[in-house]
Amino acid sequence: MKSLATQRRKPVAALVLVVLVLSLIGALYAAVGSATKVQAVDAPNSAEQIALGEKLFVQSCSSCHGIGGVGTDEAPSLVGAGEASADFQLSTGRMPLTAEQAQAQERTPVFSDEEIMAISKYVGSLGAGPSNPTASQLEYENADLALGGELFRTNCSQCHNFAGEGGALSNGKYAPNIRNASPLQIWQAMITGPENMPVFSDQTMSDSDKQAIIKFVNHLDNEPSFGGWDGGSLGPVSEGLTVFLLVIGLLIGAAVWIGAKVR
């Protein structure tokens, strides 16, 4: 998975990713459900956990975010960032940051699940901020799929594309592909606004709205490509390329064959 994560911005990535995603549909059905349960366990906010989190924070995070997460010139304060934010950044491997880039890249997480939970709890304890959803909040199976589609096209597709494939922002920044994001990650992203993503608060995006959006994104991931190979769901650009490279290419082949001398 590591190589996939680092290659994900390459030109062939769209094809590879779509192929992978679609061929793993069955597995993902199961994976999504179980992942939900594992990640959203509400562990007791024990002092031990926070203490472990603080230790890890001092080791790995404080050089940029400062002791106590108060922020430095290099990185923002994490007071009030919330548990959900820390969990999202760490579990998608965006943090700890490895290099200065236009924005943090998705990678394999550096920490174990327990460590991530501990650090998240610690960050959550620094000041009031968005916390992780409960397991019942993440139950999206009964949500309204059509409403999810409308909310997605109104609030999400402008950056993440109609099929969740992602898209470009200004100056090299981008909205990532979200087709294989877990329900928890989608939820966290909406309430914390990682990187340049705006925040969709609980008040402006109710739990049921969030569940509908998660259901729609999950559907995007599983929907067949009815008309055949989808060309990366990139719209008319890949269609135009196909016409010139494949269709005209084949027909030039036929034309050369028609004119070729026979022995």
Added chain:
Amino acid sequence: MSNAIGNFASGLDDRLTIASWSRRNIRKVFPEHWSFMFGEMALYAFITVLLSGIYLTLFFKPSMTEVLYDGSYVPLKGVHMSEAYASTLDISFDVRGGLLLRQIHHWAALLFVAAMSVHLVRVFVTGAFRKPREINWMIGLGLLMMGFLAGFSGYSLPDDLLSGTGLRIAEGIMLSIPVIGTYLSFFLFDGEFPGDEFISRLYGIHILLIPGVILALITAHLLIVWYQKHTQYPGKGKTNDNVVGYPVMPIYAAKAGGFFFVVFGVIVAIAGVITINPIWGYGPYMPDQITAGSQPDWYMGWLEGALRIMPNWETVAWGHTISWNVFIPAAVLMGIVFTLLGAYPWLERWATPGDQTKDHNLLDRPRNAPTRTALATGSLTFYFLMLIAGGNDIIASQLDMSINAITWVVRIGIFVIPPFVFWITRRICLSLQRKDRDLLLHGVETGTMMRLPHGEFEEVHAPLSEEAKAVILSKETIEPIPYPEKTDANGVKTPHYHLKKMQAAVSHWLYRDAVPLPSAAELEAAEHHILESAEKGAPVMHQMRQLEAEGGVMHDPSAAEADRAAGVTVPHLDAEFDQKAEDEKGQQAD
């Protein structure tokens, strides 16, 4: 011929004189070349569009009336949408083969415009637009423009998020037209955008008006091609006054007819395995929704690119606004490009000496018209840069680049790169002309060296094939129109002096630097010289051919010995022979 057919034909001739027409046309000769097939490709794509379009009209409802969707596509169940979009969903999910028809229609439409565009480039770089074919060139441009309109109107009909966004941009472009823009937009949309009339209005235009015009233009285009006879590439036995190729009946008819089934088959098979325009994914059009990577179909991509790279100029004066930032790239640019394309044949004719009466039935090789070929590559570079700008967001997200950087590179690049490509193409063409001249003067280099008895090394030159010679000799060496004198010997002013000066300048721009063909005397001397070389090298060449037949390796020492006896030396073979002899000696010694 059976009697029934004979009677039928005879009856037809009694009424329509078909025999007189047929005797001249049934065995009409058409030249054959793969590059002549692009026009047919476009024609067959258009037939495919027409056929699939007829089926679609039976199922599509061109109405913007709002309905609640209740079809088979679950994620949109209960969503408000226009009837047009709902019926497109029905075609995709509830009509058997409907999705296939939609995809055939769209792929064929993209191919139609693509094949026309490639055809245009082929006609341009081979000079096929020259007299007497300027009229057909103009008709072809009309067809291309109609192809744009047909495509764009079709793209807009399903009323999905992408097509609505395209229409919104079209409305913005209309509004940018000075003085009449607002009125134009209000009349077309029956008020403000989007209104509730536009789809049904566009539908009539898309299925009746535009195809009608295209059919009329295609008919004229084909009749003229038929009447004027097709151009041909230069070659042995091909002149400006004949056509070399295959008769319509049976060869050309069979091949062209067969090609229709190939084109149709490829489009339909592609429609079966590659998605195009998944409208269900885009969702119904809402003026406040949008998807990242909103793009037009490829043929509009260059205009989209122009819109994206244009600086944000706008003038507000005397209570009026002129949006140069929209009007120039979206409206003026297209006008300029098509005007230049339409004017080019007449411009070239004007600047070519003695070209007022001559017919051009023999095509130019692109290298023999360096300025024209360079114009083509320069313009194509300009076009592709704009296409790149039109897809800058997709390129940025797929190649991990910055939109802003791509935009700036193209902004500067369109002024810098095309002239550079123009210059380098011209140099390449002239070099190729020089190479052709060398081939005539020195023959083909065989790559085989021979050592002459007195020790000199020389490469064996073989004479050029008759076909190759005919191709090279087809070049016309054109002297540019000389610059006019301001006054003649008697001091009388030359009439239209400035116009003539301009004519001469254009003519020099087109025809200067051409590498002249060798004179007849030079050619004769060269022929003699080449034959001599070939004759001298004949034994060596014979040897080489034998070697090639045997696998290219010298393994028969006696052959080399025989050659030595005959006074022919083959250096590397000799060395090999000597080596072998020594090896043998060594083995004996052991």
Added chain:
Amino acid sequence: MSQIENQEHSSEYAPVPIPHSEVRRSDVSPKQAKYQQRLISLLFGLSMLCAVIFVVAYVQIPIDETVSIPFLGTWSKMNTILGLSFGLGSFFIGAGVIQWAKQLMSHREMVQDRHPLRSPDDAREDAIAQFQQGAQESTFATQPILRRSLIGAMALFPIPLVMLLRDLGPLPGDKLFNTMWRPGMRVVMDVTSAPIRPSDIPIGGIVSAMPDGLPEVQEHDGNLNERAKSVVLLVRLNPDDIVSQQNPEGEASWDYEGVLCFSKICPHVGCPIALYEQRTHHLLCPCHQSTFDLADSGRVVFGPAARDLPQLPITVDKDGYIIARNGFAEPVGPSFWERA
């Protein structure tokens, strides 16, 4: 079968075959000819088979059934099989006919003369003379009054054709200058129509919003015209980050505790503009990449848009919900000629 006996027909119009030395194998070898015959008939046979497959697939396959193709995704089974059978059926016919022409039809290059397109001089002279005769008989040249009045009539004749287009649509009036925003109108959430309190929007947050009552207006008008110009975006910035706003000098700033309201319609060519980067406060248009700095009066910082994104002044009502303090101060959406 192998040798085509050519009884050469020649006439003034028949093309002349070019003598050639190249002989096809199928011309000299009966075995090869037989092979080609079989191959071509096989192609035609395959085409027939494809037609049968098409019919069977059309009748048998349920329209919603899918088929999983390794590496390429899950496709509609019906679309795939119908497309492949129909397409290949056509392709096989084409391939067979072309192969027939290449292998078994007499395939000799021929030459035909071109004839000058220009009419002979006497034909031209005759045509001109006849035209002049006709022109003279028409009295067109000698009847200036009739000629001029006819030209006048012809010039006016198209007027009805243009006039008939008049009722295509209403005159623009001031429609492009106004939206339905009025002072005191609530700013509600798009899709759900819920009212919004400033505290609902965290710093870095964004809400796609619309005027309260827009769905009713849509219902009443029977179109989406009002939606196409009155939708807005609410964003909340740290008040310290706000550099400037569009309020005229002397007027109170148009935000409410850092909540800013901007038109969602791009002033370039009208795309909904909503790619909000909360850290840079930049709003990017996905169509042509115009970028606006929301912290600085919606100023254009990149791209082809010429004008700042119009800002809507907001405040809260007595229930604490966000309302418009006023309508837009300028027309929203693309520029147009009448706009000052």
